[in-house]
Amino acid sequence: MDSSEFHEFLLSRSSVREFRDEPVPEVDITYILDCASTAPSAGNLEAWDVVLVTGRDIREQLSDAAYGQEHVRDAPLLLVVCANYVRSMSQYGERGILFALQDATIACTYMMLAAHARRLHSCWVGAFVEEDVRTVLGLPAHVRPVAILCVGRGHPPGRLTERLPVGEHVHSNAW
Numbered sequence: 001m002d003s004s005e006f007h008e009f010l011l012s013r014s015s016v017r018e019f020r021d022e023p024v025p026e027v028d029i030t031y032i033l034d035c036a037s038t039a040p041s042a043g044n045l046e047a048w049d050v051v052l053v054t055g056r057d058i059r060e061q062l063s064d065a066a067y068g069q070e071h072v073r074d075a076p077l078l079l080v081v082c083a084n085y086v087r088s089m090s091q092y093g094e095r096g097i098l099f100a101l102q103d104a105t106i107a108c109t110y111m112m113l114a115a116h117a118r119r120l121h122s123c124w125v126g127a128f129v130e131e132d133v134r135t136v137l138g139l140p141a142h143v144r145p146v147a148i149l150c151v152g153r154g155h156p157p158g159r160l161t162e163r164l165p166v167g168e169h170v171h172s173n174a175w
């Protein structure tokens with residue numbers, strides 16, 4: 001893939017919130033997880049974990065935890081990406097909290113792009129009641145749910161979302 005193909009690959013992804021009721025093949029799940037495990041992480045500690053959810057009942061409970069977002073219920077696969085504080089704090093102390101959150105976020109980004117590479121659709125969901133997600137999935141105290149990545153095949157929106165002009169983000173040498 002050359003740089004223009006890479007840019008086109010990024011431009012062709014958008015969040016999908018309407019999913020068909022078709023399971024994601026195991027081979028795609030394996031690909032997504034293998035790609036995520038190549039993500040960089042602080043000290044190479046890989047302070048992230050993921051809970052794979054396919055069961056309708058748990059998806060419904062997670063949808064409730066996510067303020068009733070229907071795509072959380074309808075996506076055939078949910079990847080609940082978590083920061084693992086123990087793995088990172090054992091080496092980095094308090095800073096390990098931030099590192100674990102970054103590790104989890106990067107891993108989730110890799111999963112999202114890996115899904116796109118398999119021509120699957122996805123939507124990153126960050127709006128949820130953490131304690132409810134914790135209860136539904138039985139997460140231990142040292143693990144914080146960061147994102148629910150909804151994955152499946154569905155109906156992309158008609159047009160891509162817009163972005164700020166990139167210059168709005170950029171500060172040269174100092175703010």
Ligand SMILES: Cc1cc2nc3c(=O)[nH]c(=O)nc-3n(C[C@H](O)[C@H](O)[C@H](O)COP(=O)(O)O)c2cc1C
Pocket residue numbers: 013014015016017069123124125126127128161
């Ligand atoms: C941290 C984060 C949290 C998000 N939370 C939600 C969410 O709770 N529900 C949702 O439908 N989309 C959510 N999104 C998706 C964004 O709305 C979407 O990425 C943004 O509007 C840009 O659209 P695009 O992904 O199609 O380019 C979230 C994305 C990120 C990165």
